[in-house]
Amino acid sequence: MIIILLLILLFSGILFLNFRFNSGKKKVEEEWKKANIQRLNPGSTKSLRILPLIDWYSSGIDLKAEAGVSYLVKTDEISILFDVGFNEKQADPSPLMHNMKQLGISTGDFDAIVISHNHPDHVGGMKWQKKKSFSLTGHQIDLNGKAVYTPVPMIYPGLDPVCTKNPAVIGKGVATTGIISNQDFFMGRISEQALAINVEGKGIVLIVGCGHQTLPGILKRAKALFNEPIYGILGGLHYPVTDSRIKIFGIKIQKIFGTCRLPWKPITMGLVHENISILKEYHPGIVGLSSHDSCDASIKAFREAFHDNYTDIMVGKEIDI
Ligand SMILES: [Zn+2]
Numbered sequence: 093m094i095i096i097l098l099l100i101l102l103f104s105g106i107l108f109l110n111f112r113f114n115s116g117k118k119k120v121e122e123e124w125k126k127a128n129i130q131r132l133n134p135g136s137t138k139s140l141r142i143l144p145l146i147d148w149y150s151s152g153i154d155l156k157a158e159a160g161v162s163y164l165v166k167t168d169e170i171s172i173l174f175d176v177g178f179n180e181k182q183a184d185p186s187p188l189m190h191n192m193k194q195l196g197i198s199t200g201d202f203d204a205i206v207i208s209h210n211h212p213d214h215v216g217g218m219k220w221q222k223k224k225s226f227s228l229t230g231h232q233i234d235l236n237g238k239a240v241y242t243p244v245p246m247i248y249p250g251l252d253p254v255c256t257k258n259p260a261v262i263g264k265g266v267a268t269t270g271i272i273s274n275q276d277f278f279m280g281r282i283s284e285q286a287l288a289i290n291v292e293g294k295g296i297v298l299i300v301g302c303g304h305q306t307l308p309g310i311l312k313r314a315k316a317l318f319n320e321p322i323y324g325i326l327g328g329l330h331y332p333v334t335d336s337r338i339k340i341f342g343i344k345i346q347k348i349f350g351t352c353r354l355p356w357k358p359i360t361m362g363l364v365h366e367n368i369s370i371l372k373e374y375h376p377g378i379v380g381l382s383s384h385d386s387c388d389a390s391i392k393a394f395r396e397a398f399h400d401n402y403t404d405i406m407v408g409k410e411i412d413i
């Protein structure tokens with residue numbers, strides 16, 4: 093009797109999630125169609141340097157790695173902390189603060205914080221995600237004077253984060269793509285923004301958090317926003333085909349959560365190669381995949397496809413564009 097009841101519960105749960113997934117996908121499509129996308133003219137920057145502070149692979153034994161993202165993005169006029177890592181164990185100091193110290197970076201080295209999306213591996217942990225906030229370490233440090241741009245309304249003590257739902261210029265040569273939403277089977281609606289930086293003489297470099305927007309979605313949005321060609325893309329694009337960096341009781345979480353696909357239709361190497369072909373049409377000068385949400389097989393496929401234009405994203409290894 094109990095087994096039958098459990099089966100009924102499970103079946104109705106799946107039915108509900110399936111219904112929510114399908115209607116959510118339709119709403120996401122409508123949102124895309126209704127989005128008021130006008131060309132942006134952000135100006136340009138001569139220099140662009142990206143220093144990964146948190147990712148799955150690190151370039152030194154004194155640096156900590158974890159399944160999260162935090163990059164220090166430096167242009168001629170503005171420095172941005174893009175996401176604030178995972179800090180899964182809520183350590184204080186967090187892996188991010190540890191790495192910043194090792195690399196000689198302080199909070200004085202950035203003017204603004206951009207949060208790609210409100211997921212634990214980007215806002216400094218589950219605790220802060222639930223509060224619709226973020227934290228660089230186990231407690232919220234004083235960030236007075238920093239500009240903050242979030243994809244959904246978020247809070248931080250003493251700060252007034254700007255919700256950049258729509259594409260906007262946030263500094264000379266620097267823009268946000270605005271949110272591109274997607275529907276996940278288990279997690280529901282995910283609204284994520286990416287950075288777009290116009291490098292003089294080269295074009296737009298996209299910096300992405302988890303890539304729930306999908307690579308084709310991000311490219312389509314960037315193409316609609318800018319007159320300049322797309323020069324490159326760096327960051328998370330969510331291709332956990334053979335493995336997942338986050339595992340709970342041995343379950344490969346990233347293969348099921350955050351794919352924005354039906355759980356019985358996971359991301360395949362076929363899809364990875366399809367996406368590579370789409371990106372190749374842009375002849376990018378720089379491509380780098382975050383290892384925090386992509387498996388080694390996907391990274392290998394990207395590396396082989398883009399040869400010398402591929403760069404590894406590793407904590408402590410600065411990417412100079
Ligand atoms: Zn992520």
Ligand SMILES: [Zn+2]
Binds near residue numbers: 209211302304350
């Ligand atoms: Zn995510």
